[in-house]
Amino acid sequence: MYWIVFFWVVLKSILFSTGGFGPLPSLHTDFIHNGWATGKQFTESLSIGQITPGPNGLWIVSLCYLVAGLKGALLSCIALLLPPLLILIVQRCYTRIANHPATQGLLDGVVLVIASFSVIVLATMFRSNGINIVMIVIALASTLLAISRRVSTNVILIFAALIGVILNRLGVLI
Template identity: 75%
Template structure:
């Protein structure tokens, strides 16, 4: 007997923490295979159906869930596919009403500080594991300054920093 709550949770998690399209494939594959819900054949069939049918690439998940759990599985997959965009719409709708509130600004400033803090920790760990040298520190400082100035695209900064790192050894 299928545990429908667990089934929905696994599908929803895979969709929520992916980029859409085929993004949920690794997570769904690992979870479905590990639980014995699906085999390689079901994945192959679902991906094939998803490629030949019109519409968004993510609909292969509905096919997979139908092959694994029938109509209830397909319905749960549809719900799981719809919830993340609905959540974004709800946030967007209410964000306009509360965007100017000081508490919201404080929360967003706090989130930015946390992200910056984690970024500094990751950068420090990279420096320690690779050995700190003047060239790497210069690339990091110049890249950070350019990113903060917003005068240069982040993609260009990444490419130039990578090339500079390769050239400097």
């Protein structure tokens, strides 16, 4: 087994997931594709992860132990601990440069890029679905509520989706 590849596969699945059982699809695909694990080992590690106390991510350690022994378990522990450690390092560096004008300019630029992508996605949705006055009203109301910061963005998204589904079922939205 190539231990560096093994480590990078585990780290990649952890970095690009939301934690808990988020790495499961990526790990399952990579481990099965490489012939490192079987479906039975996944089932056993998920069972172990459910019955052990502590964070949900411990199933990864048990999977890597079943697949690659103690060395695999240690590499998975390092992969699990590395992202939070990197966040702490970035946070510490950020606090030192947070008040620098260039830092604020960079962050403002990132916000503009993200907002631009959102506008592009919204325009594409309008174009592909046809311009509908009800969709425009929902989008504008959602935008105004988000700008006011009086309502959580998650609540806005849920209510906008519910209104869209209800109006679609009523035949108002095509």
